Amino acid sequence: MLVACEFSGRVRDAFRAQGHDAMSCDLFPTDAEGPHYHGPVEEILDWGWDLMIAHPPCTYLTNTASQYLHTDPSRWAKLDKACDFFNLLLDANIHSICVENPVPHKYAVKRLHGRRYTQVIQPWWFGHSKTKATCLWLKNLPPLVPTNIVNKRSDEEDWTQYRPVYTPSADRWKLRSLTYLGVAQAMAEQWTQESAVRVFYAHASGDDPKSVASTRTEIKEAIANKISSDVLVVPGRDDHQRNWRGDWETWQEGVVTRRNAVTSKPVYDLFVVASTTCGRSTANILGVALTMKRPVFFWDGKFSKVESIKVTDPDDWTGGFRVCREAEQVPLFDEEANDHAQ
Numbered sequence: 171m172l173v174a175c176e177f178s179g180r181v182r183d184a185f186r187a188q189g190h191d192a193m194s195c196d197l198f199p200t201d202a203e204g205p206h207y208h209g210p211v212e213e214i215l216d217w218g219w220d221l222m223i224a225h226p227p228c229t230y231l232t233n234t235a236s237q238y239l240h241t242d243p244s245r246w247a248k249l250d251k252a253c254d255f256f257n258l259l260l261d262a263n264i265h266s267i268c269v270e271n272p273v274p275h276k277y278a279v280k281r282l283h284g285r286r287y288t289q290v291i292q293p294w295w296f297g298h299s300k301t302k303a304t305c306l307w308l309k310n311l312p313p314l315v316p317t318n319i320v321n322k323r324s325d326e327e328d329w330t331q332y333r334p335v336y337t338p339s340a341d342r343w344k345l346r347s348l349t350y351l352g353v354a355q356a357m358a359e360q361w362t363q364e365s366a367v368r369v370f371y372a373h374a375s376g377d378d379p380k381s382v383a384s385t386r387t388e389i390k391e392a393i394a395n396k397i398s399s400d401v402l403v404v405p406g407r408d409d410h411q412r413n414w415r416g417d418w419e420t421w422q423e424g425v426v427t428r429r430n431a432v433t434s435k436p437v438y439d440l441f442v443v444a445s446t447t448c449g450r451s452t453a454n455i456l457g458v459a460l461t462m463k464r465p466v467f468f469w470d471g472k473f474s475k476v477e478s479i480k481v482t483d484p485d486d487w488t489g490g491f492r493v494c495r496e497a498e499q500v501p502l503f504d505e506e507a508n509d510h511a512q
């Protein structure tokens with residue numbers, strides 16, 4: 171999928187965290203390391219994307235900008251150009267499209283051939299105490315469903331919005347144009363295939379990112395070999411980065427109990443751990459999963475079912491827990507059961 175007009179990498183990384191092949195594109199280089207086309211999106215629109223989310227500039231289109239049209243006539247030509255770009259994105263030959271912008275003025279709507287937005291969303295629907303009407307023009311995508319409604323009257327600056335890339339001294343326009351993390355997360359959760367098997371990969375917080383990435387690929391390939399659905403494997407680190415709201419226990423329980431806002435299905439179908447000893451956080455997550463009778467598997471080149479998590483040293487928060495496997499193993503998927511039967 172393509173995220174057009176994005177330098178921050180926020181929407182791109184929310185989709186990548188879910189296991190999708192996502193790339194951002196902007197005239198600026200990307201502020202967060204990741205796949206990025208540094209150049210005009212016009213050059214890559216026909217690369218065969220399934221989904222595009224676009225954040226074109228709003229300078230000449232917003233309601234607040236309409237007053238300047240009457241004092242600065244040069245803005246009419248700029249408005250025409252901005253609307254041509256907006257139309258180009260909206261009419262791209264891509265199956266599913268979302269174009270995002272603030273509320274447009276009537277001259278802009280006319281130049282968008284009268285096409286009004288499909289939905290207006292607010293940051294406070296997605297966990298940020300802010301009011302900022304944001305319009306979405308949607309093609310073959312369902313409207314976003316709120317995921318975490320919070321108090322919208324708070325005037326406090328929402329600094330979680332700016333981590334980890336930005337400091338207060340960064341360019342103001344950049345800060346103001348960032349996609350809210352909760353919105354990016356909702357897009358990634360709600361606009362991807364419902365049929366995919368979603369796997370939570372529990373690993374230690376200190377694990378080397380390269381080894382986490384390679385184990386994630388192994389797990390994904392091993393499961394994909396067994397079933398016909400798509401497989402999305404989300405490492406704990408990615409989930410934590412997106413969903414931690416200041417309290418460890420709430421996050422750990424949420425990994426197991428969180429549900430997709432559209433389908434109401436649990437966000438993860440399966441929990442996988444790849445180390446026999448683990449820390450408190452992994453132990454808590456897997457403990458909740460086992461209590462709720464959710465499938466938990468150990469991966470060491472093959473899958474084996476986890477029966478329980480035992481405490482070996484309560485004072486050792488990083489390695490004081492042992493992952494115990496069932497003596498009699500059941501296969502992970504039916505196909506495996508068939509293999510065994512043959």
Ligand SMILES: C[S@@+](CC[C@H](N)C(=O)[O-])C[C@H]1O[C@@H](n2cnc3c(N)ncnc32)[C@H](O)[C@@H]1O
Pocket residue numbers: 174175176177178179180195196197198209210211212225226227228347348349
């Ligand atoms: C309002 S900002 C969107 C920022 C975005 N929400 C993010 O989090 O990075 C609009 C962006 O569109 C980019 N842009 C403008 N024209 C473009 C083009 N032809 N191709 C790619 N990006 C373009 C600008 O460089 C700018 O960064």
